[in-house]
Amino acid sequence: MAEIARDAPERMTAADGTPLKAALARAQGRARRRAFLLVAPLLVFVLASFVIPIGQMLHRSVHNPVFSANMPATTAWFGANPVGTEPDEAAFAALAADLAAAAEARTIGAVGTRVNYEMQGTRSLFTSAGRKADDLEAPFRAAMLDLDRRWGEPELWNTMRNVSSPYTANFYLAAADRFRDLDGGISRVAPERQVYLTLFQRTFLLSALITAICLLLGFPIAHLLATLPLRYSNLLMILVLLPFWTSLLVRTTAWMAILQGQGVLNNALVALGVIGDDGRIALMYNQAGTVIAMTHILLPFMVLPLYSVMRNINPSYVRAARSLGASSWTAFRRVYVPQTLPGVGAGALLCFILAVGYYITPALVGGASGQLISNLIAFHMQNSLNWSLAAALATLLLAAVLLLYWVYDRLVGVDNMKLG
Amino acid sequence: MNAGRGDEAFVAFEHVQKSYDGETLVVKDLNLDIGRGEFLTMLGPSGSGKTTCLMMLAGFETATHGEIRLAGRPINSVPPEKRGIGMVFQNYALFPHMTVGENLAFPLEVRKLGRAEIEAKVKRALDMVQMGAFAARRPAQLSGGQQQRIALARALVFEPELVLMDEPLGALDKQLREHMQFEIRRLHERLGVTVVYVTHDQGEALTMSDRVAVFNDGRIQQLAPPEELYERPENRFVASFIGENNTLEGVVETISGGACTVRLATGEILDAAPVNVTRPGERTTVSIRPERVEFKPENIPPGVHTVEAEVLEFIYMGDVFRTRMRVAGNDNFVMKCRNSVGQRKLEPGERVPIGWAPHDARALDPL
Known part of the structure; x- marks a missing residue:
């Protein structure tokens, strides 16, 4: 008797022999579907106006493909060479080609702005180089340095390597008044430029x-x-x-x-x-x-x-x-x-x-x-x-x-x- | 009654009036003395002024006129916390954010008692209501009856001489209510505390009280022990409010030495005890309890007038038979007979003469 009582919950069946749980689910399914249809418009609205925009915002805060999309050759060079590699002739050749292409596509300004976020005063470097990129000839390293000595700075190359990755945490660092320094470590920005934490x-x-x-x-x-x-x-x-x-x-x-x-x-x-x-x-x-x-x-x-x-x-x-x-x-x-x-x-x-x-x-x-x-x-x-x-x-x-x-x-x- | 005399009432209302809006009186000229150790119940329909009286005594309402004295001391201008009166509220008013133990400790803490003393008193009070194991619970985790006991213990824990109860059993089911009536009564007897109890339940009032004050329309209609209230209501309101009652309208025919006869509109003559009538020719309402009505000739006292009744309905209620009949044009005249061995069941349509002892029919004020 006790045995039966203990097993009963698993064996419960409806009058026609179907399992009780299945019968219950069938009986309630209609009501549940109707309830879902009633809330569906709001669900769609919330998805479209709240969940998706917030998701996009979260994505945008770590994703910025401007550099990698417009400077593919340079990005490829960064991918092929590990951190700390001196930029060689191939690197400058890729850079010159990318600059010329970007200038042609009128995206050089956006690229300059992207680099400028991380390193102040570099936007004009890109736009002016873009104007003259068509005239550059090999050897590109010398030609670029002729254009502007700053193209040889390791800090600029470091910054470009940073922004060449479409996914980055650098915006969060910036939002916390911090930046990634030459060694890849995290430092605070100069006190007079600390804005966000305050x-x-x-x-x-x-x-x-x-x-x-x-x-x-x-x-x-x-x-x-x-x-x-x-x-x-x-x-x-x-x-x-x-x-x-x-x-x-x-x-x-x-x-x-x-x-x-x-x-x-x-x-x-x-x-x-x-x-x-x-x-x-x-x-x-x-x-x-x-x-x-x-x-x-x-x-x-x-x-x-x-x-x-x-x-x-x-x-x-x-x-x-x-x-x-x-x-x-x-x-x-x-x-x-x-x-x-x-x-x-x-x-x-x-x-x-x-x-x-x-x-x-x-x-x-x-x-x-x-x-x-x-x-x-x-x-x-x-x-x-x-x-x-x-x-x-x-x-x-x-x-x-x-x-x-x-x-x-x-x-x-x-x-x-x-x-x- | 002079102030300072030894037999001064413990609680005294003297010519107390109360108005909320300045136009109507909720309490009209209340005079009431309550003795030390008494269990007094204020009974009445809602809006009769009984709760207002209790609130004035507790100090939550101020009397518009008149004086209220506690142990000989006027308390009209004493704030509630200085009156030292325990109170049990209708909804119990247990503090929901405190445990049962903290609720009971509250009145002792505000009196700045020592920790050990508080603990001892809280424990004693909880044991008194058989709730010793519940000190750590929150009020929300208790059943209605348990909350009621805690509310009672909290009102008694600081050993007040006077405890007020505002319909404390109103939220409980019937069985629990009867049990708690007994429990409260028992506590009252054990502690000797004076209790003023407000209720609209007449059964509760009759079973628990030493005296009952029946309120209606802002006045005390009758103040008497339960038995007297039931047996000898002084006016029509009390007669109809307490227990079931049959009423018959008529005019006083003769009156002499504690007995009178009343002629009904349909011509029948009844014997009755004069209560609110003094001379022949006065209009009156005769009130008779259903269980005092007799239909067997051998039970009707000899020599009294009988009236013919036509049985309309017979209801079997277990311990009693309830017979509804038409008497002198009144279709709602009820007779109750005990279900004793050999008791006769009347059939609808049957006609029987009914009668009663003259002192059971009371000639009261007219409608």
């Missing part, structure tokens, strides 16, 4: 500061919203949500009108005699501007999760604490606040992640000192056209946010998070 640091510090201010301002508002009678709290909620319904640009330009040197706030302070006309406070085009405007924009993202959590905290908890002898402050601190933590965590994570990637507001009101990493990513996308570096920076940002998310999950647990 900017990453500033981005995270400012985002943390903005998140903290949002929490400080948002907590009392959310508490008030959660405890007021519904008809008042609805009105207050509209005020909280109002910024959501206003264009981001309108809000940011409004802050510009308020914060600038001749703006509303400074004028009011001068009129009140708090500050002199020559002592106007610089609230814009610096970090203060970024912090003020972004705090305003991100505040609802803090208030809403907090509110949704607080709304569900039964007032009897605080009452119970007080009936047990706790003062209202102790009851708040030991009973109320711990129960709001899922909301605090969700709001802080949301604010921080949004702040880390914010672009428009710092670009408009941040000035030089209020720029964040996204502004530099945009710069590389639009101005310097170094998309690979932009992709590397964006990937680092994404990795940092994911890391943060992971830490949050370990500390608080993502399933404890309440967003609304």
Whole structure:
């Protein structure tokens, strides 16, 4: 009897003798297919608009085929000769041929730019050599060196060898203010040219500061919203949500009108005699501007999760604490606040992640000192056209946010998070 | 009742009124004395003001008018945490982020007791409700009944003299509820603590309390021990709210020395005990408990008036038979008979004369 019971799960069959599992799968298959069809459009959309672009970005950050595609002979020579080989006549011949071909195909500029990313001031070397490459004759080594002595520099050849590989980690090194030196080791760039690490640091510090201010301002508002009678709290909620319904640009330009040197706030302070006309406070085009405007924009993202959590905290908890002898402050601190933590965590994570990637507001009101990493990513996308570096920076940002998310999950647990 | 006298009530409400909106009174002129060690239940339908009274006593609502005294001391302006009153909430209000042990330690910690003393008291309180093995659990890991016990232990762990309970058993199923009623009653007897208990369940009120205050419309309708409340309701509301009741409308015909006769609209004459009527000609509602109605001639006291009843429905309920009949035009007149040996089952359509002892029919205020 016990034997049968133990074996039963494997032998279970439906009434017609087919295995129960197969019968169940058949019965549920239809419902499952229908459910899949319902979500299919969204799945396609997410794939096309999110997964594929991000994949491309990740790929672009390590893949740059400009040199290898346009300088095939030189790339082949690098492939045939190990690192440290002195460039011989064959190498210069290949280089001259490639330069001529690239000049013909009008890609010499792109090649020069690619090398220039790694070694400053080399773009013109390539473009001018390209113009004269047709006239070069053997021996090519002497002819190239005649053209420009710099063609003989080992550093240039080293750089060309580096960029000849379509797959490279150099953009990540650049994004971390580092480069690959002559020996193939990794060094930091000169202090005056270190940009990215400082900017990453500033981005995270400012985002943390903005998140903290949002929490400080948002907590009392959310508490008030959660405890007021519904008809008042609805009105207050509209005020909280109002910024959501206003264009981001309108809000940011409004802050510009308020914060600038001749703006509303400074004028009011001068009129009140708090500050002199020559002592106007610089609230814009610096970090203060970024912090003020972004705090305003991100505040609802803090208030809403907090509110949704607080709304569900039964007032009897605080009452119970007080009936047990706790003062209202102790009851708040030991009973109320711990129960709001899922909301605090969700709001802080949301604010921080949004702040880390914010672009428009710092670009408009941040000035030089209020720029964040996204502004530099945009710069590389639009101005310097170094998309690979932009992709590397964006990937680092994404990795940092994911890391943060992971830490949050370990500390608080993502399933404890309440967003609304 | 003078303040400072030895027989002063432990809890006293004096002319207490409460209004939330400044237009209507939720509690209208409440006067109530609760003795030390008493188990008093506030019973009433929702919106009757009973919970508001409890909240005023706990300190979460302020009285609009009047005075509330605890052990002779006015407490109107004393904050809840200084009143030293234990409270059990309807949803238990166990702190979800603390373990059971931490929940119980909370009132002791805020009183700044020593660690060893806290541990000893927490253990004793948990043992008292047979939950000693659960100190490390979180409230969410407990069943409803277990949470209820912990809430009870937490309200008692700091040894308050007064414990308030706001419908503490409302969320439990019937069997557990009956068990917990017994348990609470047992704790009350063992600890000698004063309990003010709020419920809308009349069964709970009758089985547990020393005295029951029946609330309706912001007033105490009757304040009496359970037996008196059931046997001798003072007005129509109490009669209909506590237990099942048959009512018959009529006019007082004669009244003399604790007995009266009432003429019904259909002409029948009944014997009744006058409660809220004083003179002939007054309109009244006569209320009779279903189990006091008799149909066997030998059980009807001799010399009383009987009324003819037509059986409409007979329901077999196991321990009792429930017979619905038409009496003086009232189709919902119910008679309950014990399922004793040889008890006769009435057939629908049968006509029998029914009667009762005059003191079981109470002539109350009219509809």
